Amino acid sequence: MRRRMVMSMLAGATLLVSTLLGTGATVARAVAQPPGRTADVPAEFGTDWHDPVTAAPTVDRPHTKSCQVTLAEARFRDFTPYRGAYTPPQDCGDRWSKVVLRLDGNVKGRQYDRLGYLHVGGAEILRTSTPEPSPDGIEWHVEKDVTRYSDTFRGPQGVEMLIGNVVDDTYTGVIDVKVTLTFYAGRPEAPDRVLTLAGTPDGTTLTTPRNSERIVTEVYATGSGGGCEEFWYLTVADPASYSCKADHGPYREVQIKVDGRLAGIAAPFPNVWTGGWSNPFLWYVVPGPRAFDVRPIEYDLTPFAGLLNDGRPHRVEVSVVGVPAGQAGWNAPVNVLVWQDAHRARVTGALTADEATGIANSSTCTPGSENRVDTRAGHRLTVSGYLNTSHGRVTTTVTRTLANTSAHRWTDGENMDGLDATWTDDETVAVRGQRPAWTTHTRRTYTMNGATTLGADDRLRTVLTLGDRAAVVERQGGRRTAWSRFDDTYSGDAVYTINVPRDQRHAVGTSSERYRVHGSNGCYDRSLTTVQGVLTEDRSRC
Numbered sequence: 001m002r003r004r005m006v007m008s009m010l011a012g013a014t015l016l017v018s019t020l021l022g023t024g025a026t027v028a029r030a031v032a033q034p035p036g037r038t039a040d041v042p043a044e045f046g047t048d049w050h051d052p053v054t055a056a057p058t059v060d061r062p063h064t065k066s067c068q069v070t071l072a073e074a075r076f077r078d079f080t081p082y083r084g085a086y087t088p089p090q091d092c093g094d095r096w097s098k099v100v101l102r103l104d105g106n107v108k109g110r111q112y113d114r115l116g117y118l119h120v121g122g123a124e125i126l127r128t129s130t131p132e133p134s135p136d137g138i139e140w141h142v143e144k145d146v147t148r149y150s151d152t153f154r155g156p157q158g159v160e161m162l163i164g165n166v167v168d169d170t171y172t173g174v175i176d177v178k179v180t181l182t183f184y185a186g187r188p189e190a191p192d193r194v195l196t197l198a199g200t201p202d203g204t205t206l207t208t209p210r211n212s213e214r215i216v217t218e219v220y221a222t223g224s225g226g227g228c229e230e231f232w233y234l235t236v237a238d239p240a241s242y243s244c245k246a247d248h249g250p251y252r253e254v255q256i257k258v259d260g261r262l263a264g265i266a267a268p269f270p271n272v273w274t275g276g277w278s279n280p281f282l283w284y285v286v287p288g289p290r291a292f293d294v295r296p297i298e299y300d301l302t303p304f305a306g307l308l309n310d311g312r313p314h315r316v317e318v319s320v321v322g323v324p325a326g327q328a329g330w331n332a333p334v335n336v337l338v339w340q341d342a343h344r345a346r347v348t349g350a351l352t353a354d355e356a357t358g359i360a361n362s363s364t365c366t367p368g369s370e371n372r373v374d375t376r377a378g379h380r381l382t383v384s385g386y387l388n389t390s391h392g393r394v395t396t397t398v399t400r401t402l403a404n405t406s407a408h409r410w411t412d413g414e415n416m417d418g419l420d421a422t423w424t425d426d427e428t429v430a431v432r433g434q435r436p437a438w439t440t441h442t443r444r445t446y447t448m449n450g451a452t453t454l455g456a457d458d459r460l461r462t463v464l465t466l467g468d469r470a471a472v473v474e475r476q477g478g479r480r481t482a483w484s485r486f487d488d489t490y491s492g493d494a495v496y497t498i499n500v501p502r503d504q505r506h507a508v509g510t511s512s513e514r515y516r517v518h519g520s521n522g523c524y525d526r527s528l529t530t531v532q533g534v535l536t537e538d539r540s541r542c
Helices: 002-009 147-153 228-234 302-308
Strands: 027-030 066-076 082-086 096-107 115-120 123-129 138-145 157-163 175-185 193-196 212-219 253-258 261-266 297-300 314-321 334-340 348-356 360-366 370-389 392-411 416-432 438-454 459-476 479-497 508-519 522-531 534-540
Touching: 066 082, 066 115, 066 157, 096 123, 096 147, 115 147, 123 138, 123 147, 123 193, 147 193, 157 175, 212 253, 212 302, 228 416, 253 302, 261 297, 261 348, 261 370, 261 392, 302 348, 302 370, 302 392, 314 334
Parallel strands: none
Antiparallel strands: 027 138, 066 175, 082 157, 096 138, 096 175, 115 123, 115 157, 193 334, 212 297, 212 334, 253 261, 253 314, 348 370, 360 370, 370 392, 392 416, 416 438, 438 459, 459 479, 479 508, 508 522, 522 534
């Protein structure tokens, strides 16, 4: 695969609308730094550029008493994790209306993009990747609403953080980070319990409280950095001649099972890190969607609560469909969020339906001067169950439908390599037995359209557009009570010379991001544009 070969040559190669309304959803974004005085645009990239920035809004913070705790402070130069201890704040009580995580990072010199995680008490509260630095150095910031992990934060906990890195005579960038939590006193809206599978002997065992009335599982699923599963959406099956192979082509699906029964399906987000698509000049200032905050996939497992509430350990397993047998490349830690019935010590119930279609997956290869693989795939799952709660029998039905279409084109030698792909993840959660009944419909759409071309003059050009979109509608008693539409679109076009020292690459490039949210809670619309590493536009429309 040419893009991996080229990356090895390089000297340094969002309001979350897609979760269910009312779940205490995680909200995360890199903090946009206000632009300074307008700078002249150079003819090509130099040794310094604007610090990384995104168009996403900052986390809303209440006007209440606040307390700050430093969670981690470390310099990452290898694969040794930072380990420390967390102590809850002493002056803000143990109930908070909002808890905000902030990561401040800096790096200079020459370094690849690196993947990282942050665990508190075994729960993964942040997965991230890093920007690639300029020779003169950069700073960046990430904010995330972590209120949903309040149960974890109420007691002392161990902290583990790792941004795996390599520092030597070539890759000189040491990654320096500080992470804080700010607590805002007030009435909480968060799960009662946060459970993990990490502390169990086999990493798959879950025992829930016997009065659980809602269970949501988070899975931080990412393809690995550096291998073909980082570019899983480009893999092809035999007999096509391409450098990254998979037995059944590019279709991937993240599944969760409870005691061997299929409990949830989801489309993974096609993450592109800041060295991705062979061209770091695309990402130096504006990263791709979710690059600094990898949002978890969520599964509503409430239909299985009647089974899980028996007080016994149950096996919960996550797998990724489509990964070649015996091949590593995906990491998928699990958090389990539980809401309990405050008026009943034991909530009984049963799983009443667990119905899945077969996975449809067709990948057709058309060879020629420009090879082409067309893929169409999809899957559908419906699960339903009831619980006998203190407020009556409540039935929850979750229906999820996945679809993927893609057209992958490349020439011999992969000097041209392009993809036009769309993924949809359509989910409906219906709750009956409450007054009134309610449903939440979430339609997530991810798009990727671009190509990398290497010319005879060793000039490599990448043109790429990425889309992260979601539409959410909540209804009670058949009446629409809340709605939102979200669209985060990135576009970039960058060219540079390969196989030469950094100062001879003569790189030029533009990038832009438009981040839009509108709905029953208002409107947000912001656009950024960069040219040769200079922020030339920062525009708000709402």
